[in-house]
Amino acid sequence: MLDITEAGTQKRLAVYLVRDLDAVPGLGRLGPDALAVSEQELADILGAAGKRQLKTLLREQGVIAGIGNAYSDEILHAARLSPYAPADSLTPQQVAELHTAIRQILTEAAERARSADLGKIKAEKRAGLRVHNRTGEPCDVCVTTIAQVRLADSAFQYCPTCQTGGKPLADRRMSRLLK
Template structure:
């Protein structure tokens, strides 16, 4: 799933490339992706892009007083094609295609077995329920320890779940939560209420450092290479069976929230296997 470092890099590229461009067509090939049926993307045809932003894992393409909000879901992405450039024949299918007045296009793809792409046309991004409920974002310069403490607040909930809870902290998913917990040397299944002061300090520092370092590293990476750049940078996520880059122990995986997550038993759980 795209997370905030990659989504920020994508938003920056879309803004640089399409600001001022007029939308000439919005072809939705999968109607289930449209969440505002009374205001489909086609209602934006003829409008110029005035900016592109990000809210957590959501994109916001601004057309004057209206916005196209895009959720790429678990398996979605955006394919940016120059005028005359053909889509790769083996790429994931496009569920919606935005065509601009210079001949360039943005194809919104979805490689999953179900439709996870979501499209909203709204006057304000907060009209999208998921955005209205977003918690503070570690990529924002204003994010500080008080935001972190409010998110955790001694809760009897596993810390990995809280890191992925968008209403508590925005933009973090399965992959970066694994990386944050590994950097902080904290077990993914410990409850927030059981964290020691030192663990809380390490977890806060790791949350800010991992997310901002990743965002800085993704800046300028072409859109079609962002996902692979994320994979290549992972220390433990997706690396079960490999050596931990910190201690040399074996990275393990466990089931979490309908998927798998990775951790280092030596660094994070005192050798216990989850």
């Protein structure tokens, strides 16, 4: 395991040989594993996160570990939640649905990866995605056209009917251009 930190003009390089990754400074900041988090723990995490947006929060490895860009899109779609919903605004019912969606999406993904031929894992992953990278395609659930929000260095996709009450989400770059 290789760890490089760059602070100011000083470059530091550290190499660790450890049996337990928790022993490596910096990695201890990982949040609880997404598949191990209980509904109550998830409720606590969301409550503590205040107005932070769900999409950002779910991808933060220091908050919950193991969810990337693609699966955060899938989880929010399955839970019928807006990517921009403030973390502390969820009802107990919505927290329960988010908890179920995290387990369902990640478990399905792991099963697909296990059963896929080596070398076909990427195609298999894409086949299992319902909204991520499917801009312009019909939603599996309600046939609404999947929409996309472009951010400075990334993009995400969602279904306006399933997730945002039919409202398109503001595209930050676009709204900056319009000002």
